[in-house]
Amino acid sequence: MKARSVGEVLDERIARGEGSLVGYLPAGFPDLQTGIDAAVALAENGVDAIELGVPYSDPVMDGLVIQQATQKALANGFRLRDLFTAVEAVRSRVDVPVLVMTYWNPVVQFGVDRFADALADAGGCGLITPDITPDSAADWIATSDRTGLDRVFLAAPTSTDERLREIAQATRGFVYAVSTMGITGLRQDLDAAARGLVSRLRDAGAERTCVGIGVSNADQVSQVLEYADGAIVGTALVKSLADDGVAGLARTARALADGK
Template identity: 70%
Template sequence: MSADATAGAATIPDRALIGYLPIGFPDLETSIDAAIALVENGVGVLELGLPYSDPVMDGLAIQKATQAALQAGFRVRDVFAAVEAIRGRVEVPTLVMTYWNPVVQYGVDRFARDLRDAGGAGLITPDITPDAAADWIATSEQQDLARVFLAAPTSSDERLRETVRSSRGFVYAVSTMGITGARQDVDAAARTLVGRLRTAGATGPDTIPACVGIGISTPGQVAEVLGYADGAIVGSALVTALAEHGVSGLARTAAELAQGTDR
C-alpha cells in the first residue's frame, strides 16, 4: 500500500491493526483511557463507535456495551469530546463508526465540522451505501474527512466498483454475512472479497486500501488477514476484554493481537 493511498489524517499505516471500542463504555473517561491504551499497545487506527439504540449489525458484546453507555447518559456531543481528548494524547487516525440516523439528527454539516475540529479522521457508516450518501460525500469532501463504506461478499461487481470510487480512507471488507462477533475461523469469503476489490481497484499501489473486519479475535487471524489485506479490524474481542478485565486487561489483549502484525 502506498503511503499516499489516502488523504491527510485518513492515511492508515501499512499492515494496520484497527481497534474498535464504543465511546462512553463503561463511562466516558474510561472509554478515552481505553482507546489510548489500544494505541499504546500496538493498535494503529482507532474506530470509535457511537452508541445507538438500534445497532442492527452489532453482536451481543458490542450491543451490551453500547446499551450501557446509553444508560449511563451518553450524548452525541460526547463523541467530539472523546475524539479531542484522545487526539490530544496520541497521534493515530481516529474514525467514528456510526449508524446514519444520529448524524442526520445532529445535522450532517454540523457533525462533520465538529468531528474535523476535534481532530477526527472521518466516518465509517455501516448502514448507508454510496448511492444514498450524496450529502455525506459532498460534506466529507468539503471538510477533508474520510468516508468508509462497507463491501460484503454478496455485493455485485458494480456495487464494489461504486464503493471503491466513493470511499476515502479505506474500504471496510466484511468478512462474513451477519452481525459482528468473534468467530473461531475468519470466513474464507474475506479473501475472495478482497480479491474482488483488487479487481475493482480497491488495493494496490496508489489506490485505496481494503481492511477486513468482523470475526477477527486472535493474533493468528490478524496475521492471516494481513497476508492478503491492508488492515485487520478487531471489535468484539476488545470490547469483551474491557468489559471483563478493565483497561489493563484490554491493554494485554491489544498487545497480544498486535503480535499478528509482525508475522
Template identity: 70%
Template sequence: MSTSRVEAAILTAKRERKGALIGYLPVAFPDLDTSVDAAIAMARSGADVIEFGVPYSDPVMDGLVIQEATQTALKAGFKLSQLFEAITRVTAEVDAPVLVMTYWNPVVQYGVERFAKDLKAAGGAGLITPDITPDAAAEWIEVSERVGLDRVFLAAPTSTDERLRMISEQSTGFVYTVSTMGITGERSELDAAARVLTGRLRDAGDKLACVGIGISNAEQVASTLEYADGAIVGTVFVRALRDGGVDGLAAEVREIAQGTTS
C-alpha cells in the same frame, strides 16, 4: 486528492510491518473517562487506527458483547457531545487517527454538516457508515469532501461488481471489507469469502481494503494481512475492557498486534 491520515497510517503499517491493526471501542463505555483512557491505551499498545463506535438504540450489525456495551453507555445518558469530547482528548495524546463508526440516523438527527464540522474540529478523521451506501450518501459525500473527512463504506460478499466499483470510487481511507455475512463477533475461522471479496475489490480499483467482523486473535490478524491491508478487531477488545479494565485491554491489544509482524 492528498493522502488522508487514515491512509497514511495504514501505508506506514504496511511498510513497517505486515499491515494495520484497527481497534474498535464504543465511546462512553463503561463511562466517558474510561473510554478515553482505553482508546489512548489501545493506540499505545499497537493499534494503528482507532474506531470509536457511537452507541445506538438499534445496532443491527452488532453482536451481543458490543450491544451490551452500547446499551450501558445509553443507559448512563450518552450524548453525541461526549463523542466529540472523547476524540478531542484522545487525539491530544496519541497520533493514531480516530474514525467514528456510526449508524446514519444519529448523524442526520444532529445535522450532517454540523456533525462533520464538529468531528473535524475535535480532530476526528472520518466516518465508517455501515447502513448507508454511496448511492444514498450524496449529501455526506459532498460535505466530507468539503470539510476534509474520510468516508469508509462497507463492501459485503454479496455486493455486485458494479456496486464494488462504486464503493471503491467513493470510499476514502479504506474500504471496510465485511469478512462474513452476519453480525459482528468472534469466529473460530474467518470466512474464506473475505479473501475473495478483497480480490474483487482490487479488481474494482480499490487501493486499501481492511477486513472486519470475526477477527479475534493474532493468528487471524496475520492470516488476514496476507491479502488485506488492515485487520479490524472489535468484540474481543470490548470484552477485554469489560472484564479487565484498561490494563486488560492494553494486554489484549499487545497480544493481537503481534499478528501484524508475525
C-alpha cells in the same frame, strides 16, 4: 493536533511491507473517561487506527457483546456531544487516526454538516457508515469533500461487481470488507469469502482494504494481513475492557498486535 488521514497511516505501513491493526471501542463505555483511557491504551499497545462507535438504540449490525456495551454507555448518560469530547481527548494524547463508526440516523438528526465540522474540529479523521451505500450518500460525500474527512463504506461478499466499483470509487481511507455475513462477534474461523472479496475489491479499484467482523486473535490478524491492508478487531477488545478493565484491554491489544 491535526488529524492524519487513516490512508496515510496505512500507506506508511504498506511501504514497510506491513499491515495495520484497527481497533474498535464504543464511545462512552463503560463511562466517558474510562472509554477515553481505553482508546489511548489501544494506541499505546500496537493499534494503528481507532474506531470509536456511536452508541445507538437500535444497533442492527452488532453482536451481543457490543450491544451490551453500547446499552451501558447510553444508560450511563452518553450523549452524541460526548463523542466529540472523547475524540478530542484521545487525539490530545496519542497521534493515531480516530474514525467514528456510526449508523446514519444520529448524523442526520445532529445535522450532516454540523456533525462533520464538530468531528473535524475535534481531530477526528472521518466516518465509517455501515448502513448507507454510496448511491444514497450524496450529502455525506459532498460534506466529506468539503471538510477533508475520510469516508469508509462497507463491502460484503454478496456485493455485485458493480456495487464494489461504486464503493471503491466513493471511499476515502479504506474499504471495510465484511469477512462474513451476519452480525459482529467472535468466530473460530473467518469466512474464506473474505479473501475473495478483497481480491474483487482490488480489481474494482480499491486503494486499501481492511477486513473486519470475526477477527478476534493474533493468528486471525496474521491471516488477514496476508491478503488485506488491515485487520479490524472489535468484539474481542470490547469484551476484554468489560471483563478486565483498561489494563486487560491493553494486554489484549498487545497480543493482537503480535499478529501484524
